Every structure is written in C-alpha cells, then in structure tokens.
Amino acid sequence: MNENNASKKTFWMGVGATVIFGFVVGFFVLLGVVLTSDSSSIGSSNSKAAAAESGDTAQAADIKIAPVSDDDWIRGDKNAELTIVEFSDLECPYCKRFHETMQQVMAQYEGQVNWVYRHFPLTSLHSKAPKEAEATECAGELAGNDGFWKYVDKLFEITPSNNGLDLEQLPEIATDIGLDKAKFTTCLNSGKYASKIRTQASDGTKAGAQGTPYSILITKDGQYIPINGAQPFSSVAQLIDSLL
Numbered sequence: 001m002n003e004n005n006a007s008k009k010t011f012w013m014g015v016g017a018t019v020i021f022g023f024v025v026g027f028f029v030l031l032g033v034v035l036t037s038d039s040s041s042i043g044s045s046n047s048k049a050a051a052a053e054s055g056d057t058a059q060a061a062d063i064k065i066a067p068v069s070d071d072d073w074i075r076g077d078k079n080a081e082l083t084i085v086e087f088s089d090l091e092c093p094y095c096k097r098f099h100e101t102m103q104q105v106m107a108q109y110e111g112q113v114n115w116v117y118r119h120f121p122l123t124s125l126h127s128k129a130p131k132e133a134e135a136t137e138c139a140g141e142l143a144g145n146d147g148f149w150k151y152v153d154k155l156f157e158i159t160p161s162n163n164g165l166d167l168e169q170l171p172e173i174a175t176d177i178g179l180d181k182a183k184f185t186t187c188l189n190s191g192k193y194a195s196k197i198r199t200q201a202s203d204g205t206k207a208g209a210q211g212t213p214y215s216i217l218i219t220k221d222g223q224y225i226p227i228n229g230a231q232p233f234s235s236v237a238q239l240i241d242s243l244l
Helices: 003-054 095-110 129-158 167-176 181-190 194-206 231-244
Strands: 074-075 082-088 113-119 214-219 224-228
Touching: 074 129, 082 194, 082 231, 095 113, 095 129, 095 181, 095 194, 095 231, 113 129, 129 167, 129 194, 181 194, 194 224, 224 231
Parallel strands: 082 113
Antiparallel strands: 074 113, 082 214, 214 224
C-alpha cells in the first residue's frame, strides 16, 4: 500500500466527508423551512382566533346600519356619548348571557352609554324567536319604551333558550309586567309586527351580523366598532373606557 493506496484512501475519505456535510447542511435547511412554515401557520391561526374572540368579523368601513331613530327601543340617555346597537335573538343562549352583560353596562355607565335593541331571530335554529320578537313589539305598543324593555328582561329571565319557551307563556309574561292580557293577545295574534322583525333582521345582515348576539358600538364622531358574540362585561367595559 504504499503511496497509491494512501492517496485513494484520502480521496474516498474526502468524498465521504463531503457527502456527510451535504446531508447535514440539507437537514438544517429543511428544518428551517419547516419551522418557518409552522411558525407562519401558528401565527395565522392565532390571528384568526384573536379576531374571532375580539368580535372583529366586520370591518368598520363595511358596516351599513340603519340610523338610530325615535322608532327604536332605546334604554338609557338618548344623548349619551356612546350607543350600543344590539341585534339579538330571544331564544339564543348567548344573547341571554349578553343581556346580563348589557344590564351591567347600563348600571355602570349610566348617562354615558345607551342601548338600542334590534331583532335578529335565527329562524333556522329558533323557530319560536320571531313570534317572541313580535310579543316584545306588542308590549312596546301597549306600554311604550318601558313596557318593551320590561318584557324583554322578563322573557330572557324565564326562557331556557334554544326554543325552550312555551309560546303559551307570552300572554302570561304580559300579565306579569302589568299589561292588559286581552289587548296584548289581540296584537300578538294579528302578526302586525312580523314585517318589522324581518326588516330589522335584513338590516342586521347588512350591518355584518352572521350570528347573535351581534352589536355595534357607535361613537358621537361616527365610529362604528363591532362587538361580536357574548363578550363578558370586562371586555365591553375595557372598550367603553378606551372611548370615554
């Protein structure tokens, strides 16, 4: 073996080292690509999750909402700095939860925030919700703004949600809040408010509602800020505090 064999051995060792080095470099390059891809995917997923949780399913520029008017049911000072327009379904369990949140908001920010209620019954899930919405309108017809809100509060208080309320209870709720049962029943049976419910639901879709509850916070200077889902009081309060 001698010098010739030694040269061959050195040559093949060099080739082997080059191949191994190539494998090592290739492995780390591939690993970097995979990690970058995973990081990008995770970041994208986290962004989507954050957007869903914050309720930003509609951009302010895309929101087209009917102006608040004297035809609306408004709880609180009409001249308040902030208005929250809620599109709600009376058989939605999340709306029931958010109704409590909004009651807290009105107590905490009395005079600073008002609450506008609009109907968005999810008829494919809650077939009873449209008639319940009509019942609230009849309560408003018979007893004004105060009667409307008392009826909504009572209905949310007693319904088990998810189509669980017996519609035979609607006149009983009217009686419980001091309305004339016969007049209420006549109004409810007439169906006179069915078109109003449909119109508000259509307006809700144009405003960006895809489910309930869906709310839009409106500032005095015309900003529209969507609040999607049954956000807890702490989240809504944080948003309000940032604007007052």
